[in-house]
Amino acid sequence: MKVDNRVTGKTKIAGVIGNPIEHSVSPQLHNTISKYLGVDLIYVPFRVEAGDIEDAVKGLKALNVIGFNVTIPYKKEVIKYLDENSKQALLMGAVNTVKNINGRLYGYNTDAEGFSRSFKEETGIGFAEKRVFIIGAGGAARAIAVKVAFEGAKEIFIANRTTSKANEIADIINYNISRIVETCSIKDRMTEDIFQNCDIIINTTSVGMYPETEISPLDGTGLAFSRGHIVYDVIYNPAKTKFLKDAEKAGCKTVNGMGMLFYQGINAYEIWTGIKLSSEITRKVFESIKDILPC
C-alpha cells in the first residue's frame, strides 16, 4: 500500500463545533474546495457538549487551527469567548465563522453574507433602496434584517407571531444602523398594503419545513403574492415550500435557502485562506456536492 499523504506535518486544520454535528455537510464542502484549489487544509467536525464551549474555543486556539465554524446551538454563546467580533456579527448576535489571526480569534457571520450572495446570484438584484418584508424574528431573521439594512434597504417590515421579538430586532437596527424598520402584525388588515408595496418578501420561520410541507406562514393571513414580488425562503428542505409554490403561481421570482447554506461555507473558506473563489471553481464545487446537500 502507498503512503497516505493527505495529511502531513504541514497540513492546516479547520473544523466546525456544534451539537449535534453528525449531519453536517460542511466537512465535505470544505474538503472539496481544498481539493479543487490544491490547498493543504483539512476540515473536521467536533461535537462539543453544553458547558464545554469555552474549553473548546481555548483548545482550538491553543492547537493553532486556522479557523472554525460554529453551528447550533453555540452561535450566540461563542461570541464572549472570542478576542474580537465584526460589528455586523455583534449586531446579528451570532457568529458562525472564526478566524485565527496570529493567535487571536476573530468572529464573523457568514450566514448573512451567504444569504446576500445567493440572493444576488439568483435574482440579479441587491437590497439598495428596496422595501423588504421579513416574516419571523428569530436568529435567521435578525441576521438577514441587519444585513439587508447594511446593504441600503429603504424600509424593512418585520412580522412575527411574538411581537416583542420583532420589536427587539427593529430597535437594534433603528438605533445602530438606520431608522428604517417597522414591525407589523401578519394578521392585521393594514399589513395588506405594506405587503403589496414591498419588493422582497422573506420567510425566516420554520413554517413549511419538512415534514410539515403543506403549510405556509401566509396561510390564514389574507396576504397574497403579486407578480412583482421577489420571494425568498430560508428553508431548503423541501427545495420548494408551499410558500415558494404559492409565490411561483403568482408569477414571482423565487429563491430557497440552499444557496445561503452553500455560500456561508464559501465565504468562511475565503475568510480563512484569503483566497477569493472564482465563479468557475464555485460552480464546480457546487456541482460536486449538490447531491449531498440536505434537500
Ligand code: ATR
Ligand atoms: P432561527 O434561528 O432558525 O431563526 P428561531 O430563532 O427559533 O430559529 O426562530 C424561529 C422563528 O420562526 C421565530 O420567529 C418563530 O416565531 P416566535 O418568535 O413567535 O416563536 C417563528 N415560528 C416558528 N414556528 C412558527 C409557527 N408555527 N407560526 C409562526 N411562526 C413560527
